[in-house]
Amino acid sequence: MGRQLLLDNLDKPGINTLNGYQETGGYESLRKALQMKPEDIVAEVQKSGLRGRGGAGFPTGMKWSFLAKPPGEPRYLICNADESEPGTFKDRYLMQRKPHILIEGMIISSFALGANTSFIYIRGEMMYVYHILQKAIDEAYAAGYLGKNILGSGFDLDLHVHCGAGAYICGEETALLESLEGKRGNPRIKPPFPAVKGLWGCPTVVNNVETIAAVVPIIRITGEEYAKIGIGKSTGTKLISASGHINKPGVYEIELGVPVEEFIYSEQYCGGIRNGKKLKAVVAGGSSVPVLPAELILKTANGEPRLMTYESLAEGGFATGTMLGSGGFIVMDEDTSVVKNVWNFSRFYHHESCGQCSPCREGTGWMYKILSRLLDGKGETKDIDLLWDIQRKIEGKTICPFGDAAAWPVAAAIRHFRSEFEQYIKNGKSDVKHYYRINNLQEI
Amino acid sequence: MATNKEIKFSDDALALIEKIIKRYPEGKHKSAILPILHIAQAEFDGWLSPEVMDYVASVLKIQPIEVYEVATFYTMFNLKPVGKCLIEVCHTGPCWLMGAEDVVRYIEKKLGIKNGETTADGMFTLKTVECLASCGTAPMMQIGETYHENLTLEKVDTILEEHRNAGVRRTHWEKEKIKS
Numbered sequence: 001m002g003r004q005l006l007l008d009n010l011d012k013p014g015i016n017t018l019n020g021y022q023e024t025g026g027y028e029s030l031r032k033a034l035q036m037k038p039e040d041i042v043a044e045v046q047k048s049g050l051r052g053r054g055g056a057g058f059p060t061g062m063k064w065s066f067l068a069k070p071p072g073e074p075r076y077l078i079c080n081a082d083e084s085e086p087g088t089f090k091d092r093y094l095m096q097r098k099p100h101i102l103i104e105g106m107i108i109s110s111f112a113l114g115a116n117t118s119f120i121y122i123r124g125e126m127m128y129v130y131h132i133l134q135k136a137i138d139e140a141y142a143a144g145y146l147g148k149n150i151l152g153s154g155f156d157l158d159l160h161v162h163c164g165a166g167a168y169i170c171g172e173e174t175a176l177l178e179s180l181e182g183k184r185g186n187p188r189i190k191p192p193f194p195a196v197k198g199l200w201g202c203p204t205v206v207n208n209v210e211t212i213a214a215v216v217p218i219i220r221i222t223g224e225e226y227a228k229i230g231i232g233k234s235t236g237t238k239l240i241s242a243s244g245h246i247n248k249p250g251v252y253e254i255e256l257g258v259p260v261e262e263f264i265y266s267e268q269y270c271g272g273i274r275n276g277k278k279l280k281a282v283v284a285g286g287s288s289v290p291v292l293p294a295e296l297i298l299k300t301a302n303g304e305p306r307l308m309t310y311e312s313l314a315e316g317g318f319a320t321g322t323m324l325g326s327g328g329f330i331v332m333d334e335d336t337s338v339v340k341n342v343w344n345f346s347r348f349y350h351h352e353s354c355g356q357c358s359p360c361r362e363g364t365g366w367m368y369k370i371l372s373r374l375l376d377g378k379g380e381t382k383d384i385d386l387l388w389d390i391q392r393k394i395e396g397k398t399i400c401p402f403g404d405a406a407a408w409p410v411a412a413a414i415r416h417f418r419s420e421f422e423q424y425i426k427n428g429k430s431d432v433k434h435y436y437r438i439n440n441l442q443e444i
Numbered sequence: 445m446a447t448n449k450e451i452k453f454s455d456d457a458l459a460l461i462e463k464i465i466k467r468y469p470e471g472k473h474k475s476a477i478l479p480i481l482h483i484a485q486a487e488f489d490g491w492l493s494p495e496v497m498d499y500v501a502s503v504l505k506i507q508p509i510e511v512y513e514v515a516t517f518y519t520m521f522n523l524k525p526v527g528k529c530l531i532e533v534c535h536t537g538p539c540w541l542m543g544a545e546d547v548v549r550y551i552e553k554k555l556g557i558k559n560g561e562t563t564a565d566g567m568f569t570l571k572t573v574e575c576l577a578s579c580g581t582a583p584m585m586q587i588g589e590t591y592h593e594n595l596t597l598e599k600v601d602t603i604l605e606e607h608r609n610a611g612v613r614r615t616h617w618e619k620e621k622i623k624s
């Protein structure tokens with residue numbers, strides 16, 4: 001196991017409380033940061049090479065440096081704890097087990113950005129985690145880490161947790177801002193970007209839970225040390241949510257650069273495919289990224305071992321590669337129907353489209369309907385081309401990247417598993433298993 | 445199940461709502477709408493009737509249409525009465541790979557209802573939901589604020605039995621957490 005900067009001490013009793021967290025060195029980074037100049041903290045994060053852990057991988061230090069600072073106007077830092085991308089469950093795990101690392105990261109980051117009011121936007125389904133965070137915030141106020149004149153630094157910060165109410169789209173940062181303003185979660189047209197006009201029209205930074213938590217170890221070990229972990233532009237550690245047909249599903253903190261093969265098969269991580277089955281396919285970065293067949297996820301088209309980095313997973317473009325995305329690593333064994341899996345995802349995107357743009361609103365519905373027809377054994381060969389055509393007409397033609405996220409899984413399934421679609425059309429249904437059973441169940 | 449009772453938040457709820465509204469800057473109180481609607485579901489039988497929505501609008505001093513717009517957008521708000529125990533089974537990809545369809549089918553058969561329906565005694569409503577960020581412990585379902593993970597059919601039996609015996613209403617913002 002590589003260095004554990006976020007998940008260290010998780011088994012220590014009481015790590016979810018202020019005292020337990022402090023006993024492991026918690027809030028030392030905050031003390032250190034408050035001795036620094038805010039711009040030096042931003043510089044430290046830039047040096048670390050940290051990239052946004054919410055999915056897009058945008059360099060965090062650069063994002064912070066873009067924040068407009070018009071005099072007399074408040075600035076806001078928002079933590080995106082909406083975590084709704086299918087296959088992703090790392091943020092919930094971290095917040096539940098170690099809420100204070102997020103609180104400490106929020107205080108340091110707010111100080112760096114000059115924000116005096118900050119919010120954590122958590123999806124409403126995770127209401128029990130909302131209460132965990134509220135308790136941690138209360139403890140931090142009582143300890144003088146929040147409120148007025150924090151630890152005598154002269155810096156004031158109010159931190160609040162805010163709950164959503166069920167809408168995947170509210171993870172998109174501008175939809176999140178609308179939702180936080182008490183409206184429907186309809187993404188905004190960009191520009192203006194949140195860094196200029198965000199929450200209530202004020203300059204705003206939105207960062208993922210894991211991104212903000214990573215600021216704590218970066219301040220502790222320095223940006224330079226953090227950047228030594230990983231490969232090239234993929235620095236530091238990353239939380240991977242591993243699910244599906246593996247022996248050891250769960251959240252793993254990896255040093256970026258671990259070979260995919262090691263991640264899937266080693267005992268330290270996923271422990272191989274369950275029931276001795278063979279690997280068929282992987283969705284490596286949450287439901288929105290292209291699915292890859294076993295041979296392409298383990299090795300690039302050039303035969304190089306594929307690594308868990310932003311660059312290596314993307315190698316070959318969409319023709320033969322994919323994306324690290326949010327790190328939602330979904331593993332499918334040899335019995336899985338890729339067609340049924342993409343049908344399932346298409347239902348998800350159809351259900352979650354906010355409905356503002358016609359290509360997304362209508363296209364997701366059409367894709368779902370055509371895939372349903374295919375699964376029912378009523379598909380025709382021309383349906384495959386039709387699906388391809390529809391996803392092409394969504395991609396890049398919408399207000400927010402949700403459209404792409406809905407299009408890519410369909411495109412990749414056709415690109416890599418076309419014969420499986422043809423099988424459904426020819427045989428009515430594929431000879432691969434239609435659905436999975438729990439517990440080796442025989443009959444219900 | 446429509447309530448004839450007077451629609452009014454409990455004192456605890458009103459105190460909590462006041463506290464929540466203070467989190468947002470002066471004049472931005474509309475931001476409190478999602479938390480308040482969750483609290484309303486906890487206080488008023490687990491769903492948002494038009495009367496409850498109008499009442500929330502009056503408490504928040506905004507137009508009723510602003511509440512309807514929001515309540516109809518977010519899936520966690522029930523616009524129809526639901527059973528005391530809303531069973532939300534995740535049916536998205538990773539849970540599907542681990543047998544979520546069996547869980548749904550089993551509960552349908554056990555309770556004699558279809559997805560979306562409520563049992564005649566008003567105890568259970570079954571609803572499929574999208575990924576709840578618990579895919580590593582699939583299949584899973586949520587009742588109230590509680591995540592039930594690594595489900596087996598035996599576990600489902602036990603959980604439903606416990607709820608039937610307890611007979612209390614569960615909501616995402618649990619009623620006992622309205623204090624403070």
Ligand SMILES: Cc1cc2nc3c(=O)[nH]c(=O)nc-3n(C[C@H](O)[C@H](O)[C@H](O)COP(=O)(O)O)c2cc1C
Nearest residue numbers: 052053054080082083084171172173207208211401
């Ligand atoms: C449809 C959609 C859903 C998203 N969901 C999330 C999410 O649940 N959590 C998250 O952190 N980012 C999500 N994002 C990305 C955010 O828009 C934003 O890029 C991110 O929060 C920025 O933080 P980061 O730079 O720290 O990654 C989503 C984006 C899209 C288009």
Ligand code: SF4
Nearest residue numbers: 354356357360398400
């Ligand atoms: S792409 Fe889809 S989700 Fe995004 S704004 Fe358009 S309709 Fe809404």
Ligand code: FES
Nearest residue numbers: 534539576578579
């Ligand atoms: S797919 Fe069910 S919790 Fe993620």
